[in-house]
């Protein structure tokens with residue numbers, strides 16, 4: 001099928017998923033049947049899992065000895081002590097074992113570490129890079145940082161041991177290398193020289209897939225390991241060629257499924273699978289794509305990882321159907337939705353029609369005088385809104401780069417590069433840029449229009465305050481988003497940020513999500529349109 005026809009087909013499958021109850025999703029009989037089937041699959045899978053007492057070792061990558069399937073830790077473990085069960089693949093360093101327990105306890109307390117470890121392996125967190133023995137080239141790269149971030153320190157032992165891991169840590173805390181370093185190191189130590197795809201990382205957006213790919217290339221370029229990156233909006237031919245020689249694939253699901261369906265991508269050897277921004281990837285109604293992809297990977301002995309900064313209850317059950325006795329690592333009490341505490345959050349309740357005027361005032365406040373070269377990221381919600389604001393900013397003399405769904409991939413990529421390089425210090429984006437993008441030194445995020453969910457709010461403002469730096473988020477909040485006021489108040493309180501009195505007037509109950517929102521691919525909403533299925537691209 002030609003690219004245009006195929007992309008058109010995919011475009012037709014796009015859901016304009018409308019949020020916040022403006023258009024209710026109608027449960028079709030088909031959906032009921034699907035849900036019944038989903039429940040039955042899950043029950044069968046659980047029975048099957050209970051039968052398999054031992055997890056087979058994947059021939060491509062070392063894996064943990066079987067984690068006893070039935071073991072379920074009833075409560076969160078305290079900081080690990082000395083005794084590690086014999087026979088684990090990962091060998092804790094003598095230096096780390098000799099570290100005083102008080103140091104480990106202090107690390108757990110200071111970083112609010114919580115580990116749910118069903119196999120009770122009790123690996124200690126890496127307090128320094130000298131506590132880990134990676135391939136020398138990888139060790140050299142990662143040692144450019146002062147020490148592992150908390151999510152890396154706690155998750156690496158389990159990942160090097162071959163365990164499934166759910167990693168939840170604040171935005172900008174090094175989750176990419178948290179899953180990337182063990183992926184590459186396990187490939188190197190496996191000695192497997194085949195050109196089969198063995199590691200698959202699935203990302204929700206093209207820009208994030210591309211960024212993750214760049215990060216993995218930093219680790220693999222000096223090793224005989226090839227990576228490739230698959231996403232829509234660009235021709236497929238080069239991606240087909242890259243696939244033939246790549247052991248690591250980073251992909252958005254839309255293009256990955258296309259290449260799988262045409263037989264250009266064989267996932268049957270994938271034994272290390274990562275869902276990055278996992279809660280986004282598991283959004284209700286999208287699980288078919290993810291299920292199809294995961295269904296094509298190794299079923300036995302696959303190591304499955306899920307990483308994110310937000311882990312809503314709505315996705316946890318579905319996640320567990322893809323994992324085997326996962327170790328849950330959370331940094332900073334992530335059970336409650338919380339924002340990165342190094343971000344100063346300012347929320348202003350305003351009339352909708354005053355927002356664009358106010359935006360000009362905010363740009364004077366955050367990007368003039370000695371701040372004129374500060375990087376500012378503005379989030380709109382709708383594509384048309386973004387195009388209108390882009391024109392208005394340009395009319396007012398601003399050199400603004402823009403990223404939204406109406407632009408070609410080439411325009412999106414060059415806008416992001418201009419912003420990263422500083423050719424333009426002002427980036428205007430929709431939620432396609434909300435998650436994961438690691439743009440150095442963004443000083444201020446301005447939410448011109450509030451996102452569809454408070455989770456998206458946490459991810460959006462997380463584009464600043466990264467890697468230990470500080471930042472500011474200024475949010476314009478209107479009557480249109482009043483159903484999200486309670487969730488926002490909780491986030492502000494959780495980060496010890498001021499709560500404007502006008503915000504509390506909207507009430508402080510937190511609305512249970514009837515169906516998960518999907519801000520990243522939010523398109524202009526035709527509120528009369530029936531919700532259709534959005535595919536990642």
Ligand SMILES: Nc1ncnc2c1ncn2[C@@H]1O[C@H](COP(=O)(O)OP(=O)(O)OP(=O)(O)O)[C@@H](O)[C@H]1O
Nearest residue numbers: 145147148149171172173174175176309436438467
């Ligand atoms: N050990 C480390 N010490 C310091 N900085 C690190 C370390 N590991 C990674 N970083 C840097 O931290 C920044 C944020 O990393 P990354 O993009 O992986 O964050 P993240 O947790 O995935 O964020 P998000 O939740 O927004 O996706 C990057 O610039 C990365 O290079």
